[in-house]
Amino acid sequence: MSVTLETLRDDVCTWLAGNAPKDWREAATHEAFVTGQRQWFGKLVAAGYAIPHWPAGWQGGGRSLAEQKVIYEELARADAPRLLLSFVSTYHAFATLQECGNDAQRARYLPAILEGETWCQGFSEPGAGSDLAAIKTRGERRGDVYVVNGQKLWSTMAQYADKCLLLVRTSSEGAKQAGLTYLLMDMKAPGVTVRPIHQIQGDEEFAEIFLDNVEVPLTERVGEEGAGWAVAQATLSSERGLTLMELGYRMRGSMGLLIDLIRKSGKAGDAGVLRELGRLSAQVDATCALADRFLHNRITGAEQVGDASIVKNSYSRTLRAWADLGVRVGGLLEQYRKPITFGDLNTGNWMADFMNSYAWTIAGGSEEVQRNIIAERMLEMPREPKSWVA
Amino acid sequence: MSMDRTELRDSARKAFGASSATGDAAGNWAKLSEMGWFMMTVPEAQGGLGLGSEAHAIIHYELGRSLVPGPVIAQMMLVEALAATGQSDLLDRAMAGGKMTASLALPTEDDVIAAVPDADVASHVLVTRQGSIRVVPLDRCTIAAQPTWDETRRLFDVRPPSASDGVVIAHGQAAEQLRTSLLLQMLLALSADSLGGAEAALAMTVDYLKTRRQFDRPLAMFQALKHRVADLKIAHSAAEALLWDRAAGRPSLALMASLKTHCTEAFRLIAEDCIQLHGGIGLTQEHPCHLFFKRAMLNCALGGDAFHWEEVAGRAVMETTG
Numbered sequence: 001m002s003v004t005l006e007t008l009r010d011d012v013c014t015w016l017a018g019n020a021p022k023d024w025r026e027a028a029t030h031e032a033f034v035t036g037q038r039q040w041f042g043k044l045v046a047a048g049y050a051i052p053h054w055p056a057g058w059q060g061g062g063r064s065l066a067e068q069k070v071i072y073e074e075l076a077r078a079d080a081p082r083l084l085l086s087f088v089s090t091y092h093a094f095a096t097l098q099e100c101g102n103d104a105q106r107a108r109y110l111p112a113i114l115e116g117e118t119w120c121q122g123f124s125e126p127g128a129g130s131d132l133a134a135i136k137t138r139g140e141r142r143g144d145v146y147v148v149n150g151q152k153l154w155s156t157m158a159q160y161a162d163k164c165l166l167l168v169r170t171s172s173e174g175a176k177q178a179g180l181t182y183l184l185m186d187m188k189a190p191g192v193t194v195r196p197i198h199q200i201q202g203d204e205e206f207a208e209i210f211l212d213n214v215e216v217p218l219t220e221r222v223g224e225e226g227a228g229w230a231v232a233q234a235t236l237s238s239e240r241g242l243t244l245m246e247l248g249y250r251m252r253g254s255m256g257l258l259i260d261l262i263r264k265s266g267k268a269g270d271a272g273v274l275r276e277l278g279r280l281s282a283q284v285d286a287t288c289a290l291a292d293r294f295l296h297n298r299i300t301g302a303e304q305v306g307d308a309s310i311v312k313n314s315y316s317r318t319l320r321a322w323a324d325l326g327v328r329v330g331g332l333l334e335q336y337r338k339p340i341t342f343g344d345l346n347t348g349n350w351m352a353d354f355m356n357s358y359a360w361t362i363a364g365g366s367e368e369v370q371r372n373i374i375a376e377r378m379l380e381m382p383r384e385p386k387s388w389v390a
Numbered sequence: 391m392s393m394d395r396t397e398l399r400d401s402a403r404k405a406f407g408a409s410s411a412t413g414d415a416a417g418n419w420a421k422l423s424e425m426g427w428f429m430m431t432v433p434e435a436q437g438g439l440g441l442g443s444e445a446h447a448i449i450h451y452e453l454g455r456s457l458v459p460g461p462v463i464a465q466m467m468l469v470e471a472l473a474a475t476g477q478s479d480l481l482d483r484a485m486a487g488g489k490m491t492a493s494l495a496l497p498t499e500d501d502v503i504a505a506v507p508d509a510d511v512a513s514h515v516l517v518t519r520q521g522s523i524r525v526v527p528l529d530r531c532t533i534a535a536q537p538t539w540d541e542t543r544r545l546f547d548v549r550p551p552s553a554s555d556g557v558v559i560a561h562g563q564a565a566e567q568l569r570t571s572l573l574l575q576m577l578l579a580l581s582a583d584s585l586g587g588a589e590a591a592l593a594m595t596v597d598y599l600k601t602r603r604q605f606d607r608p609l610a611m612f613q614a615l616k617h618r619v620a621d622l623k624i625a626h627s628a629a630e631a632l633l634w635d636r637a638a639g640r641p642s643l644a645l646m647a648s649l650k651t652h653c654t655e656a657f658r659l660i661a662e663d664c665i666q667l668h669g670g671i672g673l674t675q676e677h678p679c680h681l682f683f684k685r686a687m688l689n690c691a692l693g694g695d696a697f698h699w700e701e702v703a704g705r706a707v708m709e710t711t712g
Contacts, residue, residue, distance in 0.1 A: 278703030375616035
């Protein structure tokens, strides 16, 4: 590892020791958690660690992927809060505007992100999940605005967002991908209603967005009308690898929770439990090594199509196994409901963690979609015929 | 994997060729010897190539990939033992490909040494006991063949003439250290061998699914099969990442053991599905599926099985993170 990277690691490590909040798991409400997220993001921006992937010239920008990796490794090691609230803003909104937006849009929105303006993503719909191009929310052009009607779903932290990356249908002609248009919507605009989704374990990380005659100015369109699908690809490919590496490291860092549980439940001498722990620890290490290797391949330009899908499925299955062992070792006590911790996947509230782990096999391209990508794009197995008549 | 590693892998791949049912044991042995791979991890001062355990894993990965028959893992253990103890005469013979062998079972104190490959043609066997490691000429031992389902390995039970026969090459603390390092080497070799075999079995299965047609379409078009194959690919990739990670480091016995169970179980998973996805032909000896499957099953059992090592690994996790 180069001297520069080691210097950076030392700097980040020292800074985190003095600045990383320790009490973030104690937030009693989602609002309190979000307040903590805003404060933490502000501190990271000021220190130059919030947007290492932005170009040079921005605060702490212009970092190589290898440097970004070091920063995220240290964030995980220090057990600092994950950047959930600002994630869509600094990755998705940034990448979209940087690659497909115009100068006026960049000037207006990018500096505001660093001041705390937050974005959500309005892609999925009740009828458009894995089949994203089936979007039905209409954008109708009237004069110098699009009038938008429809419903968006699974929008992360939309209840706290100021702006929305919105994908709408402006035409029903031709291929379903061809009629999509990409808009930047103000969440405070008349006609926007947000309803948090009560998740299986009690968290409210996602929301529904109802759009009733919402007017979005033409100046807020990214790319041409009908080019929304291509713009959305820029959004979706903005971050691949760092998050899963960070999450893998955090899971490995949380093995102590399982060990404590095994001791507490008097099973430290149970060969069956020890075997499962031994097997799981190898699986966790393998997932971390895989995420590491993936990033290394990206850094050296050796990434292959499908690699990201392999990392995601490996992580989500391992996370499931991690929580599952806790649920089984904990037994009846884990069936007694306890308050959840916001913004963390490895909390030691085993039933909550187990249920939450499903978010990773479903969200962000379900496990099944990832398998298709691996089989069809990486292993070049032929696609099924597209047409189907009921 | 660095450039040198890639070159080593490519030359091994070229040397061993594609997996086949009629593996050329003699030909491959000659190539291993010619390329100097038996002396790979021996320090240059002792006439070796001075390469590390990553290079060692690369060669075993390719041996597994090509289903190379023969006692290579045992030979390399002998080389390691002779190099570590400065037995230069025997070491020179072993590095040049003179067959010497060792048990691939978990070390025990039993009189009979189990799972010794090619004991009928090797000159010496390594006998590891608590506190002493000896090299015993095989012509003084009683040997009994133990035919295995895996036809790419030939295993024997070996009974040395007495508990003190042969040359003691290490004793006391040094013997314990050597015993551990030999075990580490064997576990790494079995891990790499397994993932090489798994890679070949998986590639063969994907090719078969693309070729075999039923219901007027290639089997590879069915999503039910795609998803299974994708899961096998994920299992292999994760295990492989762990392999190179541990091969590049200096893992404890518990970590190397959990690598071994993880990789051998991945090989078994893939080889089992390889049979199922091939259908009827996979159940025959006319197709190489069975060779991968049998090698996978044997690799699971060699060097200590998952029952043993997963418990060891679990105990170590409890201790290190306590």
